[in-house]
Amino acid sequence: MATQVHPDHEFDVQDLMINMGPQHPSTHGVFRMVLVVDGEIVRDVVPYIGYMHRGGEKLAETMDYRQGIGWMDRTEYLAQFNAELSYVMAVEALAELQVPDRAQWIRMILCELNRILSHFMFTGAFGTDVGVFGTAFTYSFREREVIQDLFEEITGDRMMYAYFRPGGLAWEVPDNFVPRVREVLKSVRQGIKDMNGLLTDNEVFRARTVGVGAISAADATDWGCTGPVLRSTGVPLDLRRTEPYLKYDEIDFDVITGTTGDVFERFTCRIGEMWESIRIVEQCLERLEPGPIMPDRMPRMLRTPPGEIYMRTEAPRGEYGIYLVSKGGNRPHRLKIRSSCFANLQALRDMTIGSYVADAVVILGSLDIVLGEVDR
Amino acid sequence: MTTDDGAQQGSESGAAASAALDGTIWPEVDRALAGVTATAEPSVLDVIVWIPRDEIVRGLRALKHDANLKFDYLRSLTCVDNEEEGMDVVYHLYSIEHGYNLTVKAHLPVDDLNLDSATPVWRAANWYEREAAEMFGVRFRGHPDPRTLLMPEDMTDTFPLRKDHPLAEIEVLQGEALAFPSGAGGGGEEE
Numbered sequence A: 001m002a003t004q005v006h007p008d009h010e011f012d013v014q015d016l017m018i019n020m021g022p023q024h025p026s027t028h029g030v031f032r033m034v035l036v037v038d039g040e041i042v043r044d045v046v047p048y049i050g051y052m053h054r055g056g057e058k059l060a061e062t063m064d065y066r067q068g069i070g071w072m073d074r075t076e077y078l079a080q081f082n083a084e085l086s087y088v089m090a091v092e093a094l095a096e097l098q099v100p101d102r103a104q105w106i107r108m109i110l111c112e113l114n115r116i117l118s119h120f121m122f123t124g125a126f127g128t129d130v131g132v133f134g135t136a137f138t139y140s141f142r143e144r145e146v147i148q149d150l151f152e153e154i155t156g157d158r159m160m161y162a163y164f165r166p167g168g169l170a171w172e173v174p175d176n177f178v179p180r181v182r183e184v185l186k187s188v189r190q191g192i193k194d195m196n197g198l199l200t201d202n203e204v205f206r207a208r209t210v211g212v213g214a215i216s217a218a219d220a221t222d223w224g225c226t227g228p229v230l231r232s233t234g235v236p237l238d239l240r241r242t243e244p245y246l247k248y249d250e251i252d253f254d255v256i257t258g259t260t261g262d263v264f265e266r267f268t269c270r271i272g273e274m275w276e277s278i279r280i281v282e283q284c285l286e287r288l289e290p291g292p293i294m295p296d297r298m299p300r301m302l303r304t305p306p307g308e309i310y311m312r313t314e315a316p317r318g319e320y321g322i323y324l325v326s327k328g329g330n331r332p333h334r335l336k337i338r339s340s341c342f343a344n345l346q347a348l349r350d351m352t353i354g355s356y357v358a359d360a361v362v363i364l365g366s367l368d369i370v371l372g373e374v375d376r
Numbered sequence B: 001m002t003t004d005d006g007a008q009q010g011s012e013s014g015a016a017a018s019a020a021l022d023g024t025i026w027p028e029v030d031r032a033l034a035g036v037t038a039t040a041e042p043s044v045l046d047v048i049v050w051i052p053r054d055e056i057v058r059g060l061r062a063l064k065h066d067a068n069l070k071f072d073y074l075r076s077l078t079c080v081d082n083e084e085e086g087m088d089v090v091y092h093l094y095s096i097e098h099g100y101n102l103t104v105k106a107h108l109p110v111d112d113l114n115l116d117s118a119t120p121v122w123r124a125a126n127w128y129e130r131e132a133a134e135m136f137g138v139r140f141r142g143h144p145d146p147r148t149l150l151m152p153e154d155m156t157d158t159f160p161l162r163k164d165h166p167l168a169e170i171e172v173l174q175g176e177a178l179a180f181p182s183g184a185g186g187g188g189e190e191e
Helices: A056-062 A067-075 A080-095 A101-130 A135-155 A177-200 A203-209 A217-222 A263-287 A340-346 A348-352 A357-367 A371-375 B003-009 B015-020 B026-032 B053-065 B125-136 B169-179
Strands: A016-020 A032-038 A041-048 A307-315 A318-326 A334-338 B039-041 B048-050 B073-081 B087-094 B101-108 B114-116 B139-141
Touching (some): A032 A357, A041 A348, A041 A357, A056 A334, A080 A307, A101 A135, A101 A263, A101 A357, A135 A177, A177 A263, A203 A357, A307 B073, A318 B073, A318 B087, A340 A371, A348 A357, B026 B039, B053 B087, B053 B101, B073 B125
Parallel strands (some): B048 B101, B114 B139
Antiparallel strands (some): A032 A041, A318 A334, B039 B048, B073 B087
């Protein structure tokens, strides 16, 4: 950084470069950013990603369509069902498979519960970022654990579910599925109220977040932001509403939007979405009826005709897209994962420049990045 | 399939293709792309529009700024390697105001993988193009920040997502480098 005369002062000043990460508790994984600071003010941010790049798109080209499901869990490891959903729906659309109603309702329940789980992860980690060390985290994880227990009972795994299949589901849910989900919802309701008491209504929390890291709707759109980051600016883009998939067009729910696009609204949007997810799950439980969970006739080895599709669904962090190009056969010719965090993270520089160093951590936390999804 | 065919046939001919495009946004797109040689092709979800690579940025800009389309959101940008048939750069666009979807493609021949950058149209193209450049070796002319993104800084000569790149090649290369260090002290070429 070149030495320059500060406009407000009579002495020479020099910008300082601070390296943050890749091993840093507030970067939520292996993410590095170089901050150029002038005193306490951030003048520039250079993000570095790729520490967790595993070549997943190349790997997916070597796997057949059923093997690929397991890989999707490992890209977005906090919203695995949502990631699997985009993938299996892309394969279903190409292979022209009809998914039975029951499988669609169960998918919706699991995806919405997964959204709540993921947002609880966010509230906990974000609480730590703004300085509520420990308390918010443990309360969030208590609720997350309740949902994770349910997922474990259904799929047999706590993180890498691999439960969706092109055509439907891997196996039937346990007999006590409906009462168990209601139990979970009861616990989750209390958990969200706890979060509101701990964070949303907390004066210190508001002082740290209101008006921090704001971005305009036009900028957020231009950077390709989606999910709560875009909706907090006031753009009501929710793929569940704009391009309904599964049975979302038969369900009553609100799209939560903000107005200012600051860190606080990114937080409250997610809290609001958790309430909406509860509403959606309750309606799905009402509509759930016995029936098949896979199409009657499934080929032993799934093949797709040549073609391509860009399938997108609304994951907790935004649009999770799968661009699948098939040249026939049982594996993709090309599989591109459009990650929501990848695009959201691009806007970090715009949000952070001009803010305080301490707020840089808060702004990064408010994007709720999952590095497994960013780097793939 | 290729842009050459489209340029010869023009968008009027091909009755079967145009019937499949009925009810899509292709007429609107065709009107917005006046002066650009564009051809359309139906697909499972979205209409695919092929634009010659020399006109790609002009076409994308027209699609973004047309009042009836307003493709203001770049969903995704990527490449598809078709080996000896060249490479396709694929843009997925969305119009937040109108709810339209569109896939735009540009074809690049194997021996000339250059294309104008879309970053002046959408800033979101920045990282997508950096990723496509390092993974496929496509050079985006006029890109403001042409560094590697996911790959190491010095890995600018291999393109892992190309079809001719074996899955395990990188491990093999690293293993050799570890077994036979090029420099005497292990520091390698930095000295």
